[in-house]
Amino acid sequence: MTIRCVVVTPERTELDREAESVVLPMFDGALGVMKGRAPMIGRLGFGTLQLQTAAGPERYYVDGGFAQVEGDVVNILTARSIAVDLLDSDEAHKALADAQELPSKNPEQMQLKETAVRRARGQVRAAK
Amino acid sequence: MANARALDKRRKSIKNIRKITRTMELIATARYKKAMDRAAAATAYTDQITKIVGRLAAAGLDVAHPLLEQREKTNSARVLVLTSNRGLCGGYNGSVLRTALPRIKELQASIPNVTIDVAGKRGVNGLKFRGVETDEQHLGFEDQPAYDEVEKIAESYLSRYITGEIDRLDVVYTRFISTGKQIATIETMLPLGSLADEPATDADDEQSKTEYEFLPSAESILEEVVPTSFKVRLFKCFLDAAVSEQVARMIAMKGATESAGDMIKQLSMTYNRARQSQITGEIMEIIGGVEALEG
Structure with a gap:
């Protein structure tokens, strides 16, 4: 039961991996996404993207942008994505x-x- | 006949220059490939943005935004000229400047307040030589423009546009069409005009029938999409300019290497002839001397 999470910035595809659940930092609060969510397009705020993967949790700071959920893929378009440890x-x-x-x-x-x-x-x- | 030693010296110096131009060609080729990859990566992003805009339009939202609307009266305009920092890239900078100047003149004639910004040392010097005053100068862009840097410039233009300081922004850059073709073009970036580069194709008709949920609302997403798409478009201009520069340099250096080869061939021939005639002359002298002794 995994969902694919793809983070794209204008410079490159920052991240492309399978996760059990994804927590998106939306414009007006966090939003959890799991497999089978209805299609959606959302506006992201400035906050932390959290992935629950088989290898453990991962956290990234994303700098606004958009999220698109379609099928079992979460597409995240953002200007910048930095691993939280590097902030x-x-x-x-x-x-x-x-x-x-x-x-x-x-x-x-x-x-x-x-x-x-x-x-x-x-x-x-x-x-x- | 020229001095054989002088000819040899010249030939050696041309050989050295050929080495340099060949190396520059190789470096430009490597950089061109890297720049190309980056441009391809940016395309993934722009495609997604275009898709989102398509979905918004499909949801029946009227795509209207202050950045998209033409202003009634244009009081001040800015022109951004993208050139390279280094030379030795054939007609690259020349064609950008040749395209930019008529537009600058035209704008200056019709709009009271026109400011020129330049990226690249070559453009700064070229415009100064032609008597055009420039305001902002961005000299930090090399073969891999960083999005962060471009975003800063884009944001400064956006805030100026929103606060009414400028009413129009034109960008002059070299558009990359293929390895064999790059054209210096002018694009009006603000007001943006339309969001999608080309009308959505029917290819993904199937997908666009899916009902989407917009969070928090379609209007709010649109509010964010428009500035983002401006930033990405400006970034794309910088990427295109960088790729075109490397291609231009690659071709120019290839030509230079070939010309150096031709010149060396020519010089070698002259050198050999000069050497031979010198030897012949010396033999004649010896024979003459021997005959004089015998006689």
Whole structure:
């Protein structure tokens, strides 16, 4: 009872393996996917992708993007995918501080700032 | 007849240059293959994005987004010119600049505020020589442009576009069509126009009948798809430019190596003739001397 999980970034196919279950960091919370899930397209947030494989759990930080579930394949399109062990907690905290310094004088700038802060928060959470 | 020693010296120097050009050709070939692989990997991503857009359209969603709409009045525009950092790649940079200049002139005539950004030292120098002022200069892109770097540039353009600082973005780059054909092209990236590169084919009609669940909603996904597809498209331009540069260099260096071979052949012939005539001259002198002694 496994499901195939494929992570694609613009540079290469980052990950392609079988897993028992996949937990996707959706835009509005985590979503677990197991074999036989109905087809879906979802928007990812900034957070941790968790795979439960035969070899044990694996965790990756993903930087937004989309997830598509079709048949027994989970396709994840993201700008960046980093194994959680390789994330630097200090750097993430610094990114968060930088993001909070951004100007927010008009609605557009506010939106940009919000995205930057969300991304940095996701990194901080994943790096723990 | 030229001096035999001088000819030999010249021949040696050409041989050395031939060694260099041949090595450069080999390096360009290796880099071209690597760059090609990366471009192929990016295609996997763009294909998926196009599929998602297709599904969104199939679900009956009206594909509308601020980035897709033409602005009523274009007050300021930016042009990004993608060139290489190094020379010795034939007409690669020349053709990009030749394509870019008329467009820049045209935009400057119709739009009050036009700014030019360049990637690549060759473009910076080429535009300076032609009297075009440039604003941002990106010099860090080699044969393997990193997505992170391109994304930063893309994001700066996006935020400028959203905040109304620019109303239009044109990118001039060399499009890679095949190993034998690369064309310098201009693409208007912002506003994006349409999302899909080509209308969805009927090939995966079967699949698009599947009902999809959109989380959190189709609109929210669209909101994210549009900027992503802009970023990926810009990245694709950089990749294409990198591949084209390597192909251009490969072909230019191949030509140089062949020309060096021809020149060496020519010089060898002249050298041998010069040597022979020198020997003949010396023999004549000896014979003349002997005859003078006998007489």
